[in-house]
Amino acid sequence: MAHVELSISEAFVPEARATLQPERLGSLELWEPTVAAAGEPCMLINSEMVIVAISESACQLLGLGSPADATGESLVEGVLRLVDFTQARTELPDTEIDKIPPVLAISSGRLARGLLRVQSGTEGGAATVDAIATPLHDDGEVTGSLTFFCEV
Secondary structure (H helix, E strand, O other): OOOOOOOOOOOOOOOOOOOOOOOOOOOHHHHHHHHHHHHEEEEEEOOOOOOEOOOOOHHHHHHOOOHHHHHHOOOOHHHHOEEOOOOOOOOOOHHHHHOHHHHHHHHHHOEEEEEEEEOOOOOOOOOEEEEEEEEEEOOOOOEEEEEEEEEO
16 A cells, blocks of 8 residues: 655755856856866867867877866867878878868858867877867857867
């Protein structure tokens, strides 16, 4: 036989948490803690192509060491070792780096997607990753991009 017990108590009122004030923070500041703590491989860069935040899994996937080592470094100045899709795995020229999704999302102001081949630092191998990047806007201007990666 089922037993039901009722009790009367004070109404539960949750404590108000401190809320972020989007009007005071820009897109980069709002996304930074989320990206840094994310379990998914993702990266946040500003309009100068500097890594603002990166997840641990993105560092492992892209061969960047730890998030502390990669944060603050320039994405296009050699931190990310991009190679072409040939067997020779030659380094991508600057004209091609401008077309990778994180950079293209900033320059175009639109969603960008593409495959990247990243040279691993320790193994000598290369990983192919699918990258989807979205631009971040503040007051109508692109201030950076948020990119998610998936190994192919």
